[in-house]
Amino acid sequence: MSIFAKFTDELHRILDALEAEKALPAGLSRANITVEPPRDASHGDISTNVAMVLAKPAGTNPRTLAQIILPKITDLAMVDGGDIAGPGFINLRLTRESWLDELNIIAKFGDEYGRSILGKGKRANIEYVSANPTGPMHMGHCRGAVVGDALAGLMEFAGYEVVREYYINDAGGQVDVLARSAYHRYAEALGHDVGQLAEGLYPGDYLIPVGKLLADKFGDAYLGKDEAEWLQIFRETAVDAMMDMIRADLGLLGIKHDLFSSEAALHKEGKAEEAEKWLRSQDLVYDGILEAPKGKVIEDWEPIELPLFRSTKFGDDQDRPIKKSDGKWTYFGADMAYHHQKSHNVDVMINIWGADHAGTVKRIKSAVAALTKGQIDFDIKLVQMVKLLRNGEPVKMSKRSGSFVTLAEVVEEVGKDVVRFTMLTRKADAQMDFDFAKVIEASKDNPVFYVQYAHARICSTIRKAKEEENFVPSAEFLDQLGAEEIALIKEAANFPRIVEAAAKAYEPHRIAFYLGDIAAAYHAYWNIGNDRPEKRFILAQDEKLSSARLFLAEKIGQVIKNGLHILGVEASIKM
Structure with a gap:
């Protein structure tokens, strides 16, 4: 149990005792109580808003309640003192021994340090990427892919059972375009000159192998035939x-996704009709007239009766059609059926969408709220596009794709770890520049390098100590550590708390931000040794202190490794 979790348990025991003494009313909600480091380190090690949360429902004021709670907290063995600040915050200093104990806890749990039981017994479905199956992945897909996969890793680390899902949008008109584009390459593969690619078809060399595959599979059986004979077959193959x-x-x-779901299969299996039937039984779908488009006059617009979902009941600005006038399902209707299907066996559903889908967020959230009767925790994270640069200049397009730089080309040039970590160095909904020159730069301004270098530097220091001085990391002499070393332990001890906060918010970038902080703290401590030789990790004349500092370094490295593991990034041992 981490130091913050341990203190939180002790705090709740104190509150239980106060309730038993009738000093606090029983049954007060403690949901909003926080235990975290104060923003200003000079205020102590831990700050809690417990008195401010409970005072009003307890019929008192925060400072009065804080004065009742504080003496009981300062009696704890792990607490070295405390005071009341502002309107009623309780700030506390923890004992030196409690921080040294945390270092041993990191050692005890190793790769498991920071894991949480937050999601124990809960199943989460995370749907991400879900690009139209019409071409290779590009960097817009890449960012959503990394955010979704890192979120899945984070939630698994926080105790959830996670299903990674890809929703294949294979039922729309874009798949017909794909089939026609593949037909063009099919005819080429058979040696026929079919001229220029028709306007609107997909360019790029990536369909050449598909054309050859079709030629090998079907020969010239469909050459020159009516589209109706080959379109469906070519759709499926392509x-x-x-x-x-x-x-x-x-x-x-x-x-690697656990589940691939097909929109075409959803329609074929009648899942959309099942969802509509259920919604009608709940009076959530009715036949009505769609409102005329607002803000402009469309001369040929006619009022048509359509099946409408009552999305206004759930915060939308108008009810939404689930079918078109020709009886085909709208994208919203199909999407609603898809969510209805997958909501049956999960507690949490999270979608990672491109920012261009922002306009549909409210309506699908209202639909899921209706379909699940509010019993499923459902969220949508929007991901902004990535602007590719090289030394500040826009990157030219790719021949392979015909219109964009592919994910494969980027990974080939800079590597998986650089791509993954860089995609998490900003919030998902913030614009991002990806400069090929900067992301591989070996400097502290490059967060990928800075974090991986911290881990590699730790590994190098420990190797050097063993080879040159025969020193090994040891917890036996931790009492030798001073204030600067304790400050490093405090940074490491934040990790479990950050994991839970990031998992609750569904924000994996918080782990990347934290890794930047702990790497900076480690490098800063290392740099002290440049000016003050007595602060170096390896002191030939002092094996005990060296062993204690090496143990500290090793555990900082463990925390960095665990954080990188969540993000799917390797912890470098050499650079």
Whole structure:
């Protein structure tokens, strides 16, 4: 149990005792009580808002309640003192021994340090990437892929059972375009001059192998035939080939989904009709007239009765059609059925979407709220596009894709770990520049390098100590450590708390930010030794202190390794 979790347990025991003494009313909600480091380190090690949260429902004021709670907290063996600040915050200093104990806890749990039981017994479905199966992955897909996969890793580390899902959008008109584009390459593969690619078809060399596959499979059986004879067959074959390509592209990033769901299969199996039937039984779908478009006059617009979902009941600005006038399902209707299908066996559903889908967030959230009667925790994380640069200049397009730089090309140039970590150095909904020159720069301004270098520097220091001085990391002499070393332990001890906070918010970038902080703290401590030789990790004349500092370094490295593991990034041992 980490130091913050241990203190939180002690705090709740104190509150239980106060309730038993009738000093606090029983049954007060403690949900909003926080235990965290104060923003200003000079205020202590831990700050809690417990008195401010409980005072009003307890019928008192925060400072009065804080004065009751504080003496009981300062009686704890792990607490060295405390005071009341502002309107009622309780700030505390922890004993030196409690921080040294935390270092031993890191050693005890190793790769498991920071794991949480937050999601114990809960099943989470995370749907991410879900690009149309019409071509290779590009960098827009890449960012959502990394955010989704890192979030899955984070939630597993926080105790959830996670299902990684890819929703294949293989039922729309874009798949017909793919089939026609593949037909063009099919005719080429058979040696026929079919001229220029027709306008609107997909360019790029990636469909040449698909055309050859079709030629090998069917010969000239469909050459010159009516589209109706080959369109469905070519759709299915081309989609399968594209999904093989997409899986291979994602594999370059270390991404593997547990489940691939097909929109076409959803319609074929009647899942949309099942969802509509259930919604009608709940009076959530009705036949009505869609409102005329607002803000402009459309001369040929006619009021048509359509099945409408009552999304206004759930915060939307108008009810939404689930079918078109020709009876085909709208994208919203199909999406609603898809969410209805997958909501049955999960406690949490999270979608990672491109920012261009922002306009549909409210309506699908309202639909899921209706379909699950509010019993499923459902969230959508929007991911902004990535602007590719090289030394500040926009990167030219790719011949392979015909219109964009592919994920595979980027990974080949800079490596999986650089791509994954860089995608998490900003919040998902913030714009991002990816400069090929900067992401491989060996400097402290490059967060990928800075974090991996911290781990590699620790490994190098420990190797050097063993080879040159025969010193090894040891917890036996931790009492030798001073204030600067304790400050490093405090940074490491934040890790379990950050994991839980990031998992609750569904924000894996918080782990990357934290890794930047702990790497900076380690490098700063290392640099002290440049000016003050007595602060170096390896002191030939002092084996005990050296062993204690090496133990500290080793545990900082363990925390960095655990954080990188969550993000799917390797912890470098040499650089």
